[in-house]
Amino acid sequence: MALAGLISLSTGLLGGCGGGEGPGPVSGQAAAGSREQAAAVTSNCPPLQATPVFQGAVPKPESVLGFALGSREVSSAESDRFLQAVDGSSARVVTGVAATSVEGRPLRYAIVGREANVSAMGLQRLQDAVRKLRDPATSAAEAAALAASTPAILWISANVHGNEESGTDAALRVLHELADRQDCDAARILDNSVVVILPIQNPDGREADTRRNAYGFDMNRDWFARTQPETDGKLELLRQYPPLLFIDAHEMGQKKYFFPPNADPVYHEVPDRALAWINGLYAPALAAEFRRQKIAFFTGATYDLYAAEYGDSVPTIGFHAAGMTFEKHNGDAIATRLREQYVAMWSSLSAAAAQRQRLLGEWRLSQLQARDQGQAGLLDPNIVQDDAKSLHQVVPALAVRHYFFPDDPLRRRELAQLVRRLQRMDVQVWRLSAPLQVPDYRPYGAAPRGVTLPAGSYWVPMAQRQKHWIQAMLHEDPYIPTSYSYDVSAWSNPLLLNVSGGSSGAVLSPQASLASAQAAPAWAAPAAPPRIGLLELPGTAGFESAGAMRYLFEKAWSLPYTFLTPDTLLAGLDGIDVLVVPDGSAKETLQKLGSRGQRALADWVRAGGRYVGYQRGAELAVGVGVSTAVLKASGTATSGALVRIRLDGSSPLAAGVATAGSSAATAWIMYDDDPEMTPGLGTAAATFPAPDTADFHVSGLKTGVEELAGSAAIADEAVGNGRCVVFSFDPNFRGWAEGTQRILWNAVLGSNPALASVAAATTPDAARQAAVQSAQRAAQALPDLGRPIRIVVRSSDADATRTLLQGHGAEFQESRRGGRTVFLIANRDGLSGEEHPFAHELAHELRQRVTPLAVRMP
Structure with missing residues (x-):
């Protein structure tokens, strides 16, 4: 701490928590015994127990907003207005815009700290210091001096899901208090850190009261891919101000409050020190404060430190930060939600500030250790983190340099x-x-x-x-x-x-x-694209899946299209050459279309239209009679695995897919326990290889994938003068799957096969009608449970699982596949795992009793 910072805290301890502005980064001399000093300061000025003392220089929220924080949720515009008002009245705060949302709203952020640290010169000095601290080429002596003299960069972010609002309101309270308070509790944070506050990560979703953004993306699944402008701008700001701590505040359907430790699985490359901070520093501090305030909480949920797609895993793996997801019950009043989010945020900031020098030193060592591991070709081992009974997969002793x-x-x-x-x-x-x-x-x-x-x-x-x-x-x-x-x-x-x-x-x-810096690559624009229609099917899955296609058409492919719904489809498809039908509720769409609409859609295809559908878009094609593909529920337990498929090299769908120097046409698909498909009268344009062949390979969980051997991943069928291409999987999965986007591109824009499904084209009407009816009977047997929660267990564990589901009053379907039993739990409102009232509690109870093969939540 700087000398003035120590005086500030000492004055607070001796005189009732007073204090003023420190001169900037802490000095190495004053920080010589910082760990012991921090412990002493914390014990004499415990977080959240000092009486807040305000300077009165910063306007109160009610004077800016017209209401007190916690009396109702703020809007995006109100949050922006408050950030700007605080910035205009406090030298401790600067604000900026990290990105612009899909609908044009700003993602405003605030940086708060001592005036010397957040001035233009101070921020540049901070960035330079952090860059040197992270650089392995920096000498040990200089790094130690930097750890002693540099504020920690601590992040608070919220509202990545637009209908999870309270983290925003709590973040605004933290901002106001750090901007204006002068007591010892606030001074500890201000003297030791610079806090970056991004109160709203999803302003479009907040305004629409939807979890997802305007393109239907769950942006807490978008971190590594950065498809959405909100995610991309946020990550660029993180690179500018790399975090030591990253808080991502959410809401959920379960009661109580969640903070780490997380449950299994935890990704093996999560840095050891970051995981130790989460479990050994922040979690105990949070638990102690929640117990003191008698706030109910729980830990050990999969909120999720495994896949590198989240607001906890990406800051942790990518920045060596302590990335933490906080979840508050969404059914409580906003005043309660705000207070508990605030307690979690302030407790975490205080814990980091009290250990600043140690954490910065360990942060550097973590990155040096990573460099040394890479030099030696070492991969980190797997661990059992919480309630797993044994390791499923041991990281092999394989050198990777x-x-x-x-x-x-x-x-x-x-x-x-x-x-x-x-x-x-x-x-x-x-x-x-x-x-x-x-x-x-x-x-x-x-x-x-x-x-x-x-x-x-x-x-x-x-x-x-x-x-x-x-x-x-x-x-x-x-x-x-x-x-x-x-x-x-x-x-x-x-x-x-x-x-x-x-x-x-x-x-x-x-x-x-x-390599020189790579610019954003573009798809080659087609010379004369067909007239494309995009049909959004009903339901949450329909909104997400069609939204991902809207993003693909507008931002990646730059293709014009006509947006359609089942209601507008009834008006006909004049002026449309290709109809793209993503996921959603096929059964509800068939009901909306009725026999007249279904017949009109089939007539359009037979007259020369091209139907391209995937997942339940394939089911709709079967329902209206333009595909004879036979779909049946799978018994796999993959939980979103990458599975390699083999394409028919003679199909135009394989154009540009075969790798250089090879006649093989293979691709990796994101297989998510999708239905098993046989092509009917069509051609299998892509198939799943058998496990004993060279092309078979799975990355991730693969239980039951061998059952797919020889089945179709893509079916291509001639229908009169038209064509129907259906995918059993999502070729545009979350905008991630750019390899299979190439196949989708070919399906939408490519040529027809020279001899496309000759058998189908020449099949007598009666035989074709029989094939259509057979396919429709199979499709009608597919589960109709909305976006079900999927649990797969060994059949010996089926009784225990069934008892748990019945105890929660769940509606479910059960089927046995060999030695596995698949439970599909109804989720007709399309709730995510976080939003669902008992999904995570159920998963935890299940893991206590059995070892599930898969637990898959939307």
Whole structure:
């Protein structure tokens, strides 16, 4: 602490928590015994127990908003107005705009700290200090001095889900108090940190009172992909002000308050020190304060430190921060929600401030250790974190020192996307300037072999401080520590992008130079695109899936389209050449269309229209009789795995998919326990390989995937003069799956097959009608439970699982597949796992009694 900071705190201790502005970053001399001093200061001025003392220089919220915080939820505009009012009245605060939302709203943030630290010069000094602290080339002596003299950057973010509002209101209270208070409790935070507050991450969703943004994206699943402008701008601000602590405040359907420790699974590359801070510093501090204030709480939920897509996992893996999700029951009054969110935020800031120098020193060591692990080719081991009974997958003793990606003319756009994503998380990417012999090259999904990589290949060495992030993005297998996952179990970016590449554990000395910064790659615009219609099916899944297609058409592909609903579809499809039908409620759509609308849609296809549907969009195609694909519920337990499929190389759907130097046309799909499909009278344009073949490979949980062997992933069928292409999976999954977006592009814009499904085209009407009816009977047997929660257990555990479900009064369907039993729990409102009133409680109880094979929540 700076001398003035110590005087401030001492004055507070001796004279009732007074104090003034410190001169800036803390001095190394005064911080010599900072850990002991911090403990003493905390014991004499416990967080949240001092009487707040306000200077009165900053206007109270009610004078700006016209109401007191906690009397009702603030709007996005009101939050913005309050940030600007505080900025205008306090030298401790500066504000800015991190991004602009899809609908044009600003993502305003505030930075609050001592005046010297948040001035233009102070912020530049802070950024320079943090950059040096993280740089392995900085000497130990200089790093120690920086740890002693640099404020910690602590983040509070909220409202990434637009209908989870209270974190915003609590963050505004924290901002007001740090901007105006002068007591010892506030001084501890101000003297030791700079706090970045992003009160609203999803202003469009807040205004619409929806979880998702205007494109239907759940932006707490968008962190690594950065498809949405809100996410992208937020991450650029994080790079500018790298966090030591990152709080992501949410709301949920369960009662009580949640904070870490998290339940299993935890990703093996989560930095050890960050996990120790979460579990050993912040969690005990939060628990102690919640007990003192008699606030009910629970820990040990999967909110989620595994997949690198969240507001806790990405700051932790990508920045070595303590990333924490907080969840407050959404059924309480706003005053209660605000207060408990505020208590959690303030307690965390206080804990970090009291240990500032130690944490900064360990933060640097964490990044040095990552560099050293990469140099040695070491991967972090898996652990059992909470209530898992044993490890599902042990991280193998496999040296990984390098990743390589040969230049591929067919994949240049996807490869550029991969390089750009890495660079924009401060990963050093190099290009070989001479050929390189690699004795143990391990291509994705293939056996190791010796190769000579050509000049121009991209090289990503693991020996850098972003080693954990590199492995999280480029791995072939995530080595999940449990047999279940809250959301997806795989997210490898090379597989999602379907680029060729691989790893090596050899000690190599490549001739290479740093790759230049990669600009955002663009899709090549078609010369004469067809007239496209996009049909949004009813339900939450329909909103999300159609929203992802709207994003793809508008922002990625730059293609004009006509937006349709079942009601507008009844007016006809004049002027439409291709109809794209994503996921949603097929059964409700069939009811809305009625026999007249269904017949009109079928007639449009037979007259020459092209129908492209996926998931329940495929089910709708069967329902109206333009597809004879047979769909049945799967018994897999994958929880969002990446599964390789084999494409028919003669199909126009495979154009641009085959890798350079290979006649094989394969792609990795995000398989999410989707229905099993056989093509009926159509052609299987893509199939699932058998487990004993070279093309079979799964990244992530793969229980039951062998049952898909030989079934169709894509069916292509001639229908009169028209064509129907249906996918069993989502080729545009969350905007992540750019490898299969290429196949979708071909389906929408590509040519018809030269001999497309000749059998289907020449089948007698009676035989075709029989095939249609058979497919429709199978589709009618598919579960109709909304967006069900899926639990898969060993059949020996079925009785215990059933008893738990009955105890919660759940509506569910049960089916047995070999040695597995699949339970689908009705979720007709499309609630997420967080929003659901008992989903996480059920998952926790289940793990206490059995070892589930899969627990999949929307």
